[in-house]
Amino acid sequence: xxxxxxxxxxxxxxxxxxxxxxxxxxxxxxxxxxxxxxxxxxxxxxxxxxxxxxxxxxxxxxxxxxxxxxxxxxxxxxxxxxxxxxxxxxxxxxxxxxxxxxxxxxxxxxxxxxxxxxxxxxxxxxxxxxxxxxxxxxxxxxxxxxxxxxxxxxxxxxxxxxxxxxxxxxxxxxxxxxxxxxxxxxxxxxxxxxxxxxxxxxxxxxxxxxxxxxxxxxxxxxxxxxxxxxxxxxxxxxxxxxxxxxxxxxxxxxxxxxxxxxxxxxxxxxxxxxxxxxxxxxxxxxxxxxxxxxxxxxxxxxxxxxxxxxxxxxxxxxxxxxxxxxxxxxxxxxxxxxxxxxxxxxxxxxxxxxxxxxxxxxxxxxxxxxxxxxxxxxxxxxxxxxxxxxxxxxxxxxxxxxxxxxxxxxxxxxxxxxxxxxxxxxxxxxxxxxxxxxxxxxxxxx
Numbered sequence: 001x002x003x004x005x006x007x008x009x010x011x012x013x014x015x016x017x018x019x020x021x022x023x024x025x026x027x028x029x030x031x032x033x034x035x036x037x038x039x040x041x042x043x044x045x046x047x048x049x050x051x052x053x054x055x056x057x058x059x060x061x062x063x064x065x066x067x068x069x070x071x072x073x074x075x076x077x078x079x080x081x082x083x084x085x086x087x088x089x090x091x092x093x094x095x096x097x098x099x100x101x102x103x104x105x106x107x108x109x110x111x112x113x114x115x116x117x118x119x120x121x122x123x124x125x126x127x128x129x130x131x132x133x134x135x136x137x138x139x140x141x142x143x144x145x146x147x148x149x150x151x152x153x154x155x156x157x158x159x160x161x162x163x164x165x166x167x168x169x170x171x172x173x174x175x176x177x178x179x180x181x182x183x184x185x186x187x188x189x190x191x192x193x194x195x196x197x198x199x200x201x202x203x204x205x206x207x208x209x210x211x212x213x214x215x216x217x218x219x220x221x222x223x224x225x226x227x228x229x230x231x232x233x234x235x236x237x238x239x240x241x242x243x244x245x246x247x248x249x250x251x252x253x254x255x256x257x258x259x260x261x262x263x264x265x266x267x268x269x270x271x272x273x274x275x276x277x278x279x280x281x282x283x284x285x286x287x288x289x290x291x292x293x294x295x296x297x298x299x300x301x302x303x304x305x306x307x308x309x310x311x312x313x314x315x316x317x318x319x320x321x322x323x324x325x326x327x328x329x330x331x332x333x334x335x336x337x338x339x340x341x342x343x344x345x346x347x348x349x350x351x352x353x354x355x356x357x358x359x360x361x362x363x364x365x366x367x368x369x370x371x372x373x374x375x376x377x378x379x380x381x382x383x384x385x386x387x388x389x390x391x392x393x394x395x396x397x398x399x400x401x402x403x404x405x406x407x408x409x410x411x412x413x414x415x416x417x418x419x420x421x422x423x424x425x426x427x428x429x430x431x432x433x434x435x436x437x438x439x440x441x442x443x444x445x446x
Contacts, residue, residue, distance in 0.1 A: 020046035021119075021370055022095045024088045026109060028052040028061030030229045031123055032100035035150070035366070036061060039098060039121070040068055044370040049094060051082035055202035058083070060228045083204065085109055089116040096373065099123065102234040103241040105210045107132035108436045110147070114139040115443055119373050121366065123150040125250035126386040128242070130394050131426030133387035134413060135436050135445075140383045142445050148369035148379040149386035151254045155365035158324075161341035163359055164349060165312065165321035166259035171356045173348045175316025179299045180256045183306030184248035186287065187236050189280040194218045200225055211427070211434035212239045220281040236282035243284030245274075245400070246393045249302065252310050254381075254389035255321070258359075259312060260298055263385040266392050266410035267292035267300065272399030290396045302396070309340075317344040398424045 023045050025036050032052070040047040050061035062079045069077045082088050088097060089112055096119035099109050107127040113120050114136070126149045127133040140147045153162040169177055196216035199205040203225075205217050219225060221240070223232035234240035235247060257263050270292050274285040290302040309322025322340045343349050352358065362368040362380040372379040391413060398421050399406050407416035415421035429435035440446070 020044060021373060022046055022048050022093055023098060024049035024051060024082075024091075024094045024096075025061060025065075025098045025100070026051045026085045026088065027098075027100035028054075028057040028228070029100070029223055029232060031150075032057075032061065032098070033064060033229060035098045035100050035121065035123070036064060037068075038364070038366040039370075040065055042364070042367050042370055044367070044374060045096075047079065049080040049082060049088060049091070051085050051088055053083065053204040053208045054200075054223070055083075056225070057228050084207075086112070089113055089118060095119060096121070096370075102208075102232070103246070104128045104212050104234075104239065105208075107136050108211060108434060108439065110136050111139045111436050111439055114143045114145050114147070115439070115445075117143060117145060119145050119369075120147040121150065121369050122147065124254075124386065125242075125246040125390045125393060126383065127390055128240075128246075129426050130391050130413065132436055133383075133390045133394075135440055137383045137387050138445050139440060146369065146373045146379060147383045148365070148372065149381040149383065150365070151251060151381040151386060151389070152365035153251050153255055153323075154258070154359070154380045155362040155368060157364060159340065161321040161323070162255045162310070164341055165310065165319045165343075166255050167352060167357065167359060168319055168343070168348050169259040169312045169314070170261065171352055173317070174312060174314030174319055174344075177260055177296070177298050177312060177314050179301065179313040180260070181306050181311040181313070182249075182252045182256060182300065182302045183304070183308045184244045184252055184302060185308050186304045187244050187277075187282070187284055188286065189277045190220055190233070190236070190282045192220055192281045193279070194221065194281040209430065211429040211431075211436075214430055215239070218281060233282065236277075236284045238283045241284070242394065242397045245285065245288065245290070245302070245397050246390065248308070249393040249396070250386075250389055253300070253302075253392050254386065255310055256300055256312075257389060257392065258385075260294060260296075262294055262388075264388060265295065266388055266413075267294050267395065267408050269293045269405060269407050270392075270395050270399045271405045272396050273403070274400040276400075285397075285400055288400065290399070292392065292396065317348050319343040319348050394425075 039045050047065045052058040058081050065079045066077045097113050099122040110122050199217045220233045221237040224230035272290045274288040276285050287304045292300045311320040360380050368380050
């Protein structure tokens with residue numbers, strides 16, 4: 001789909017010597033710093049601002065960017081810092097934003113960014129809830145901006161295995177696809193009780209809490225105060241993130257749906273079983289088993305006993321893909337050191353012919369986003385597809401909570417004749433100012 005009038009005239013005009021996309025980073029924690037590193041090294045981009053609700057993190061983000069540009073012999077470097085992302089969205093000189101905040105805040109910030117006309121790179125899972133994913137898609141399409149989801153397994157670096165395996169499956173190399181087995185790792189309890197403590201003086205907990213339910217500050221449920229790159233506790237706290245089913249599930253289910261031509265579809269039925277953490281600071285699921293049936297009777301199975309990765313099984317063979325061993329999340333320490341891409345027959349992975357279905361070239365995921373902005377075209381991981389990946393993962397989580405089989409209608413993006421499940425497609429915002437639906441209604445997006 002070609003989107004008209006996306007690039008501000010000032011962006012590549014004669015009066016802009018650098019001819020770079022002016023980018024701001026929102027969220028300067030572990031993954032925010034990763035995104036910063038990947039974008040500021042791109043020739044098309046110039047990172048001009050950073051934003052975080054934690055003063056320590058915004059200072060560290062500013063220093064990271066300025067140190068990089070100075071290492072390239074630049075002398076006049078001044079990266080602006082912001083506390084409130086709304087000030088970034090109001091700045092006309094900023095063309096695009098990277099949103100790397102906790103999952104529960106993705107949707108509101110991204111929707112407001114789209115309304116402000118900013119192009120968006122947003123980490124996966126693209127949103128916390130199904131309703132948020134639908135709302136973000138509506139905003140992006142209404143405002144005709146470019147959104148790239150951080151589903152970097154779709155791009156060529158650093159892991160080619162996912163593209164090769166999914167292209168092979170899509171082109172019938174393993175015959176009729178029958179079963180997909182996915183491992184997404186295993187979260188373990190912290191071993192600590194949720195002990196409230198005073199909010200640090202340099203952290204705006206009220207805004208960080210955002211739409212999530214009211215609750216006291218517990219550092220283990222937010223992010224470490226003494227480490228800007230430490231793994232945050234919100235990933236393992238259900239009010240802020242749903243656990244491995246959406247954390248890594250958003251990566252692997254996305255590739256699975258891509259391979260079986262369901263990137264704009266979804267499962268027909270979902271049956272989930274899981275254990276949840278009890279009497280612990282963290283609250284997400286631990287062990288899990290999920291079975292989803294897709295069109296053509298393809299069974300997609302997630303189980304904590306599976307190796308982290310995706311195994312596609314057909315009536316003529318199988319192919320497996322994963323990341324390199326040092327990139328795999330918790331729970332796979334005992335996995336054998338095997339190649340990240342393997343198949344039952346080497347012919348399955350032989351070069352495709354000229355008539356084959358091939359994925360869009362994308363050497364760098366962040367680079368693909370920037371190139372798509374310039375070229376006025378959809379990136380490799382657009383909201384239309386990442387919304388569907390989130391829907392499947394969130395539906396699996398809803399099945400875990402309801403403890404019964406669910407039927408899903410991909411056309412309406414609703415559960416079939418199931419009021420309780422449909423109610424869980426969304427969550428009421430804690431305060432009106434954090435309500436994404438209210439924001440959409442204010443600008444006439446329904």
